[in-house]
Amino acid sequence: MKTVRIGSGAGYAGDRIEPAVELARYGNIRYLGFECLAERTIALAQQARQQNPALGYDPLLKERMRAVLPICQAQGITVISNMGAANPAQAAIKTQQIAQSLGLTGLKIAYVTGDDVLSQVQQASFRLLETGEDSSQLNEQWVSANAYLGAAPIVEALAAGADVILTGRVADPALFAAPLIYEFGWSMSDWHRMGQATLVGHLLECAGQVTGGYFADPGMKDVSNLACLGFPIAEVNEAGSAVITKVPGSGGQVTLATCKEQLLYEIHDPACYLTPDVQADFSQVTMRSLGEDRVEVSGATGHPRPETLKVSMGYREGFIGEGQMSYGGPGAQARGRLALEIIQQRLMQRSIQAEDIRCDLIGHNALLDPCRDVEPNEVRMRVAVRTDDPAVAASVGREVEALYTNGPAGGGGASRSVREVLAVASLLLPRQLVTPEVNYLTV
Amino acid sequence: MKLREIAHARTGDKGNISNIAVIAYQPEDFDFLVQHLSEERVGALFSDIVHGPVKRYELPKLGALNFVMSQALGGGVTRSLALDAHGKSLSAYLLDLDLPDRGA
Incomplete structure (x- = not known):
């Protein structure tokens, strides 16, 4: 039976580059996908594009392309990535320039546009999924609106013979489902196969998270050689079942446990995982170990795709100002608490109003309030506020810093920061308002 | 017995929703x-x-439970004031839960 091997070269924008090179060189793969676009990343990219129209694609695009393009061309590997972010056209031009500078020829670069739907969204009013608010209420604050496109435009580019395919916002699994649809000639209304293709994509999209990354718990779940973590390969057959594996000798491990953790990562109802291509059902998935670093996954099914596309919108929501200071030794917790009380009193005295405030003792209760009180060796007090006024945000950090000379004894290592908040909200847009388009450049 | 002795877990986040998958080793x-x-x-x-x-x-079929917790991430990952805005550390706390000893 025909099989296709697909590698996953990145699980987020800043991911390591060496594992992708290793996959290209030794993975015996036909496709290499890079998933680099978290919920908020595209809004940040849109801001970069507004500052400079030649930017707005993934900041590591150049480095990644330089590292993998020559190997991929030599080995006949097609690169598929959402590194186009807010500017797929410029990402393609940049890739073309890099290919030229490396002396490569005979390369066809495709880029997918049409996910940017800010103008469509601003012409009407939509209910925000998170808050139930009306999208038009935030009109002044919107930075970006991108619809999650499906696999179809990527399949189109593959059929046209593209060697590199760059997209903006597409559903993460679509980057990996598309080559399966193309290679096996699957109908995109074969919902069970779309479900299985989505399962493969979902397992690959976070790269090292299925090969032992984000898994180790010394003494309970030991993983060897995480500094050289190998990224995953899916070996998929015509029936849609897949074996997850990695390059022999690379760090990490592919086991039932690593695959199960990743299967449920960011999943809500496992019987109803919505993508633009299918309503996938992972509830009956089975896994079988086929020996060292080989796990077979099968049994995903699906139901007809949703009539709407999810749109992720980035909007400005003020500033977060933060200050931190550490206390150690006997009484550290009490001094940390006193420091927090002083700051809250100071903000009140100065009539500094924030929309929201949070006080933590890092080392004690910053992640979750403990059910029992244990005296820690050290704590770090932390105050964070969200506010529309950057001056208010800055004042919190300065008040914390002033604890050096005005606060409890023995405080050290003060730090402060202010950052603009780029929040994300979602809505559903009718499909017919979104028109994906595939464009080509050649080298 | 602690949950950690018989299961492992991973947290995921989407907007203001946190999910924790708990998976039995056996x-x-x-x-x-x-x-x-x-x-x-x-x-x-x-x-x-x-x-x-x-x-x-x-x-x-996977020996797993998936807990989906709504309004769990301080208003959403992108605007939360929490140190761990994604709530990624929560799975470890869940594994500290006490379970009755089996066969006891």
């Missing part, structure tokens, strides 16, 4: 997890931070 422990790891129990553990309902999904 498939035969699945029923024991179903029996002792209720929505109420998980909700009580995270009652300080989770302000919406907790829903449990069962995946017997």
